[in-house]
Amino acid sequence: MKALSINNLSKTYRNGLQALKQVSLDVKQGDFFALLGPNGAGKSTTIGVITSLITKTSGTVKVFDTDLDDDPETAKGYIGLVPQEFNFNGFEQVKHILITQAGYYGMPAAEAEPRADELLKQLGLWEKRHTPSRSLSGGMKRRLMIARALVHNPKLLILDEPTAGVDIELRRSMWVFLRQINAAGTTIILTTHYLEEAESLCRNIAIIDKGEIIENTDMKSLLNRLDKEAFVLDLKYPLMDNVNLDGLAYERIDDTTIEIEISRGESLNSVFELLSNHGVEIVSMKNKVNRLEELFLNLVETSEQSA
Amino acid sequence: MNRSRQQRHWVAFSTLVTREVRRFFRIWPQTILPPAITMTLYFIIFGNLIGSRIGEMGGFSYMEYIVPGIIMMSVINNAYSNVASSFFSAKFQNHIEELIVSPIPNYLILAGYVAGGTARGLCVGVIVTLVSLFFTHLPIEHIFITISMVILSAVLFAIGGFINAVYARSFDEIAIIPTFILTPLTYLGGVFYSISLLPDFWQNVSMLNPILYMVNAFRFGMLGVSDIPVVFAFGIILLFIAALTAYALYLLNKGTGLRN
Numbered sequence: 001m002k003a004l005s006i007n008n009l010s011k012t013y014r015n016g017l018q019a020l021k022q023v024s025l026d027v028k029q030g031d032f033f034a035l036l037g038p039n040g041a042g043k044s045t046t047i048g049v050i051t052s053l054i055t056k057t058s059g060t061v062k063v064f065d066t067d068l069d070d071d072p073e074t075a076k077g078y079i080g081l082v083p084q085e086f087n088f089n090g091f092e093q094v095k096h097i098l099i100t101q102a103g104y105y106g107m108p109a110a111e112a113e114p115r116a117d118e119l120l121k122q123l124g125l126w127e128k129r130h131t132p133s134r135s136l137s138g139g140m141k142r143r144l145m146i147a148r149a150l151v152h153n154p155k156l157l158i159l160d161e162p163t164a165g166v167d168i169e170l171r172r173s174m175w176v177f178l179r180q181i182n183a184a185g186t187t188i189i190l191t192t193h194y195l196e197e198a199e200s201l202c203r204n205i206a207i208i209d210k211g212e213i214i215e216n217t218d219m220k221s222l223l224n225r226l227d228k229e230a231f232v233l234d235l236k237y238p239l240m241d242n243v244n245l246d247g248l249a250y251e252r253i254d255d256t257t258i259e260i261e262i263s264r265g266e267s268l269n270s271v272f273e274l275l276s277n278h279g280v281e282i283v284s285m286k287n288k289v290n291r292l293e294e295l296f297l298n299l300v301e302t303s304e305q306s307a
Numbered sequence: 308m309n310r311s312r313q314q315r316h317w318v319a320f321s322t323l324v325t326r327e328v329r330r331f332f333r334i335w336p337q338t339i340l341p342p343a344i345t346m347t348l349y350f351i352i353f354g355n356l357i358g359s360r361i362g363e364m365g366g367f368s369y370m371e372y373i374v375p376g377i378i379m380m381s382v383i384n385n386a387y388s389n390v391a392s393s394f395f396s397a398k399f400q401n402h403i404e405e406l407i408v409s410p411i412p413n414y415l416i417l418a419g420y421v422a423g424g425t426a427r428g429l430c431v432g433v434i435v436t437l438v439s440l441f442f443t444h445l446p447i448e449h450i451f452i453t454i455s456m457v458i459l460s461a462v463l464f465a466i467g468g469f470i471n472a473v474y475a476r477s478f479d480e481i482a483i484i485p486t487f488i489l490t491p492l493t494y495l496g497g498v499f500y501s502i503s504l505l506p507d508f509w510q511n512v513s514m515l516n517p518i519l520y521m522v523n524a525f526r527f528g529m530l531g532v533s534d535i536p537v538v539f540a541f542g543i544i545l546l547f548i549a550a551l552t553a554y555a556l557y558l559l560n561k562g563t564g565l566r567n
Contacts, residue, residue, distance in 0.1 A: 013567065048567065051407075052407055052408060052566070054566060055567065072410070073410040073412065076409060077410045079408065081408050085401065087400070087404045087405070089396075089397070089402045090400060091330075092326075100322055100325075101405055101409070103318055103321070103322025103323075103325075104319050104409035104411050105319070105410060106315025106316070106318045107318065108318050109322075148405075
């Protein structure tokens with residue numbers, strides 16, 4: 001079953017801006033799906049239409065086979081939204097926010113309360129449950145929005161840049177949490193500017209640019225399209241000037257760091273062998289840039305050139 | 308757990324009303340206390356000090372005569388401003404999105420806010436009534452008319468506050484209607500005088516003021532005297548409620564001021 005099915009979705013704002021142009025997209029049930037695109041590409045408009053925050057110009061949206069126009073109550077009941085901007089009542093207490101949100105979805109307080117407690121504990125907000133939400137730190141506010149989106153047990157969780165402005169430690173702990181709820185059966189759609197995040201979490205991906213889907217595939221196939229990959233090697237000793245590394249595309253970053261580029265299919269063993277033959281000892285190695293980032297930039301650039 | 312649509316609707320509605328009531332009790336120094344103080348001053352100044360020199364009106368002491376109008380004034384002002392400020396704050400802080408993305412039908416969103424506004428109007432009305440008992444005896448001639456009129460008036464003005472908040476783009480815009488329309492209509496709506504004191508022309512003009520009907524019907528319920536036929540007052544108020552409800556729902560369904 002499809003968790004989300006969008007067909008020929010278009011949105012033209014009153015000022016004439018055509019934010020979405022006949023966008024069609026399917027997300028399978030249980031998927032962890034990335035919707036990526038540069039700023040102003042149409043990601044938030046797409047999410048806005050799916051969640052009824054934005055009125056579409058044309059097209060259809062189905063959530064678990066329920067048309068959003070025909071039966072909005074049922075369709076909306078499936079969705080949990082973590083928006084980009086904080087949008088809770090700053091004067092309300094953390095726990096009240098969750099119980100109230102559950103109530104909007106028809107979950108009575110007696111059922112919502114233990115669910116809220118469970119989420120507050122899981123997301124490290126238990127100690128703050130009686131605090132007005134405006135007093136929370138930025139990271140806590142982000143976690144509160146995730147808890148709020150999950151309180152009614154949605155089948156489809158949509159996260160619009162959930163880790164923006166969040167420190168690395170918290171971001172990683174949120175990844176672990178999102179993986180857990182996805183493994184438990186919740187379909188997740190994620191938009192993010194951290195491409196490392198999408199690469200790490202998502203199985204399928206769509207890239208949107210200027211209101212059009214320019215790529216829609218699985219993450220593995222997309223990454224397989226990389227024809228070259230760059231690595232940064234840390235050396236044990238400074239690289240001597242007279243060392244001849246002919247046959248290896250490399251660039252010296254500093255005395256003990258070099259960057260190498262290898263073609264797809266080329267074995268790293270041959271690189272290590274060459275370096276070893278010249279007495280170069282490698283201490284550590286890492287990818288130069290995020291692989292998805294490179295592909296993303298290529299795709300968007302190609303799209304801009306063809307426009 | 309599977310619940311019927313009606314059960315879910317009831318939970319959603321009661322959640323919204325609970326949130327609204329909790330809100331105005333949480334900020335009681337802004338919502339409950341000021342009208343109690345203001346109305347006490349009205350009783351002292353207009354009722355006690357000036358009223359004792361005015362003498363009788365409609366067969367009652369001036370204090371007795373103005374009490375129903377003052378109670379009604381506090382009810383409609385508070386019902387209106389509660390919904391206007393709460394709904395506009397929700398827009399301003401963007402937490403209105405919590406409701407828009409949820410499966411609550413629009414008519415329940417309207418009903419929830421209106422019930423919250425009505426609750427505050429009635430709460431303040433009860434407090435003002437209790438305060439008035441320190442100043443005068445308060446007869447109730449027709450209990451059903453008294454209660455139904457105060458509830459209907461609160462509902463009507465709560466819907467008015469909702470429409471105001473839908474259109475408002477700043478806090479200034481939710482103060483314009485109460486300041487320039489609601490307050491003059493209230494003061495000219497027979498709170499402090501009987502329109503029989505006015506020349507014919509101004510009596511006819513006063514008949515265009517919907518607040519006149521509420522104040523008089525409410526006064527009829529308490530004192531048994533009115534400047535206008537009470538049945539007519541109920542008809543007018545029900546008509547206004549139906550028209551404003553339809554308009555508020557139209558705005559909500561269209562997403563005016565809420566959706567892009």
